[in-house]
Amino acid sequence: MKHKISVTVNGAVREAEVESRLLLVHLIREVFRMTGTHIGCDTSHCGVCTVRLDGEPVKSCTVLAVQADGRSVDTVEGLEQGGKLHPMQEAFTEKHALQCGFCTPGMLMTTSALLERNRNPSEQQIRQAISGNLCRCTGYLNIVKAVQHAAEKMRAA
């Protein structure tokens, strides 16, 4: 069974005809050819596939593409606007919050959503918010620092 779907990806409407079982992460990576969103596990634990569905960070490996029909999906590729990086992207570089880069897109989507909801999160709130995103390289501390740094910059702006 195939479905015609229409998804607003990073602000632009994209259309596709998909099998029922196509996972949202594969719609993004293989149909729309945006490979910033990654796949890291098969049990919905790791979070490297995180995108924002109608603004909420979700694991795109555990959403069907058809479930995104008529909705908005924001991926890491959409963070940079008009050649200007999102403050969180800048903060991640500033604070060395990435090493191999594989979990980074997911982390950026989760943390950018966090700051929209909470402009001044505590360390514990940050750790809580990213607890669905695994990282094997950084030990998390610099990611926390990056979020605090971005929050400060965004509050000052």
Next chain:
Amino acid sequence: MKTSEKICGMGHSMKRKEDPRFIRGKGNYVDDIVLPGMLYMDIVRSPHAHARIKKIDTSKALKIPGVLAVIDGPTLEKYKLHWMPTISGDTQMVLPIDEVMYVAQEVCAVIATERYIAADGADAVDVEYEPLPVMVDPLKSIAPGAPVLRKDKKDKKDNLAFHWEAGDRAATERALAACDVVAEQFVYVPRIHVASMETCGCVADFNSAEGKLTVYMTTQAPHAVRTVFALVAGHVGLSEERIRIVSPDIGGGFGGKVPVYPGYVIAVAASVVIGKPIKWIEDRMENLQADSFARDYHMKVRLGAKKDGTMTALSIKTIADHGYTNASANPMKYPAGLFSICTGAYDLKNAFCEVDAVYTHKPPGGVAYRCSFRVTEAVHAIERAVDVLAQKLKMDPVELRMKNFIGPERFPYKSVLGWEYDSGNYPAALKKAMDIIGYAALRKEQLEKRARGELMGIGVCSFVEIVGAGPSKDFDILGLKMFDSAEIRVHPTGKALARFGTKSQGQGHETTYAQIIAEELGIPASDVQVEEGDTDTAPYGLGTYASRSTPTSGAAAAMASRKIRAKAKTIAAHLLECSEADLDWEPGKFFIKGVPDKAKTIQECAFAAYTNMPQGLEHGMEATHYYDPPNLTFPFGSYICVVDIDRGTGEVKVRRFVAVDDCGNIINPMIVQGQIHGGLAQGVGPALYEEIGYDEDGNVFGGSFLDYYVPTSLECPKWETDHTVTPSPHHPFGAKGVGESATVGAPPAIANAVVDALSHLGVTHIDIPITPEKVWQLLRKAGAAE
């Protein structure tokens, strides 16, 4: 720092040059690669730990539209590719003919036009097995009379993969017998898995018109892979000058992407046979269950001392569970890696260690997860033993360590097991850690808490690491010597391109190597483009693992830079019309001694190398250096952690973790700190959460993220890091390497802290991972559970 921020040499916390693509989601990982006509491969795996394959029925699979072929052992046998050598000189099945030897072993591979169809195809293959008896206990496997697992080895009568030893057994036994006190402890470091966020995979692309094979793959050692492919598959027409291995961006390696897994070889074979690119990307469960695991060392440790605490003798007997074949990635002469670093930071006059590697019905591997070639196991053994001894002697564990440290004046220090430690100052690192954490106050707090029945522990680990493999006289992998390389080319406009035989998987080489070159040549690091991973262009090297990059390729970068600087000096003298002896150097420019404005910048020299060379001197400005390290390097550190234990549940909470590391001269402090943070998280994991294990039937637990417990941000404390600097005297810029120090030092610190919390209850040891139930059982036995 000798260079300005603009040049950004050693010591600057330069923001990483690799970040721009990663933060934009523009990394280029293997699964991002799409080639025209590319097909997908999915592997069918054994649910049994040991079984005979009676029948593989591919008929249903082949009927699925889009499924093109199923490759099995007999198919590969036609090309003599069904078995392959391992990096350790043993042999491993690519696909079985009739017998499988571990759960999740590759049985056959489905090739299809789409990823989803390949999955359907794999699901539709029906394999009939006859289960056979399973051997998962290495202690049983090594016992006399055990059934022989490797029936493919004609004359093999037992399950011993190898025996290796170092030191003087007899002298050490005599010394132990003469000791006043001997701390004896069984220490089991269980099987764990790197679980890098990216799994393994490849795109194998054989161009039949050109006879050229290109493999994009997750490999930490692309050149070694190319040579191995040429040796193993030369007979099917693959020739090394027409094999190209490309290691693109890698999402974490940690040693798990060093071995050549059967999946890669099957994909290559499929591409050669079918003539199309084949993509194979493993699932997480395949990755955890079949790929290179780490650890699995059963160690009996005996540490003897005089009653005043002077340690005099150490003996360790290890049974190493290697799975069904020895596919660990160790240097050939050191099949148990650098385990003989087990005398650690202590001036032990007698020592002996032996390792018996045993075959079991489990996947092969053993060296991975940031172990530095078995240093994690060795350090866990000695640091636990030191605490057991301290408890026996009723001595403070810090006092016992300080008493036995190799003094800073003793370097270079020859250990009784044969290593020449280049430099070290162990007391200084420990003292710094104690000051930062407030050791004395913590001991006081512990006493107060104990009086109230609250459980709090302080754990110390002082470790010596051994990295930078290694000198050609002792180190090789399958005969390939473990030098490494740098090739630097400076362009007419003064920018540089530098390529290396190593391969970063997140360690930041694009930045740190540029900083080394900036330090040596004064060319701004931002003007130095670093490349690794493409065997068609990169100079030959053995890759990145065991913290070897800075000690080898980093050194090569400095040496190659110095060759360039020497040539630049000749050019500068020519341009300034003086003799070379008249010239002085400051970063980025030569100037006539005493006349600073009579100068030529390195950029001007570079331009002249193409436009205005002195007669007789070769044009161009480039140099290559293959660096054969004269010795290994010996980073070290002291870690102290504080834990609080919940008497009701047995949960261990790490309240504080202080890590003081010494990796010699530091290229980029920010990157070094990041390496420590990550290593500490990969120390907490094995200490408290991570384990892969097998029941008697060989069924695995920890084979998915459902039960392989990777720590999240909530399981990791706030790391407190600092450093001391004790340069390596033999390294071109005094650096040592640091990538694995924290995974080496953290687990023993945590284990020691937990035992320390419970020592007044009579607890002397606990094996990692320290689960709440393990603690609770000890509390219950001691009558101290809530």
Next chain:
Amino acid sequence: MIPAPFDYHRPGTLDEAIGLLVRYQDDARVLAGGMSLLPTLKLRLGSFGHLVDISRIAALEYVKEEKGVVRIGAGTRQCVLERSELITTRFPVLADALPLIADPLVRNRSTIGGNLANGDPSNDHPAIAIALGAELVARGPKGERTIPASRFYKDLFVTELKAGEILAEIRIPLPPPRSGSAYRKLKRKTGDYAVAAVAVQLTLGASGAIERAGIALTNVAPTPLEAVGAQKVLVGKVADDKAIAEAARLAAKAASPSADRRGSVEYKKEMVRVLAGRALKAALERAEA
């Protein structure tokens, strides 16, 4: 990692969804948050020809207070509950539990209805619903019926829901004054299911004695378990340390966990006792506050 093929349906109303379940029977499954169903399909541990997606039916997501009862639409996502002041202030047991369920990304999709209707003893909401005396409203081809949470769970993965029925709403009575509730959960790490967990709600009478005790256990039996004996021993008593200890002991006695990597039977039962004691103490403190 890739599910087997299936057909996908997106009904606009709950009645349409019910119609699809009636039509396809055992071969159809309700898809809500998908955080339990999709992983199962991806691992090919179960397969269904038809998925009926109710996650887009906006009418199923609501939290409202009506005549002393809080009514929650079964399609309400856990993140919405976490952000609801009504929920977190009136039901501290949920304020305790929600941040401990899976992880924040999962909670952005998974629904309270899915968590309740799975019949999975390792889900947290069932024990909480039982402790709070909640009622579950099922709607099916024959209409609507109300089932007390304490009678909803029959066996492992088996609930009271009949063929064609979908859980539509959860009704939780607002606790009277001098009530307190708490959830204490032990897990191996963030994202894992409970080693054991205990949900408690206590209501005190004017004299200070316990008028009502709701105590239920997560993941220590084939179903979520109401600790009836523990509840009984508290009613009518003043909750001192001795009474709490006895109730905790009885709660542990009622548990019948299976041994697995999270713990042995002995350990899990002991943890019920420890967690029940802590949950009772916390609930009591909140009731007295």
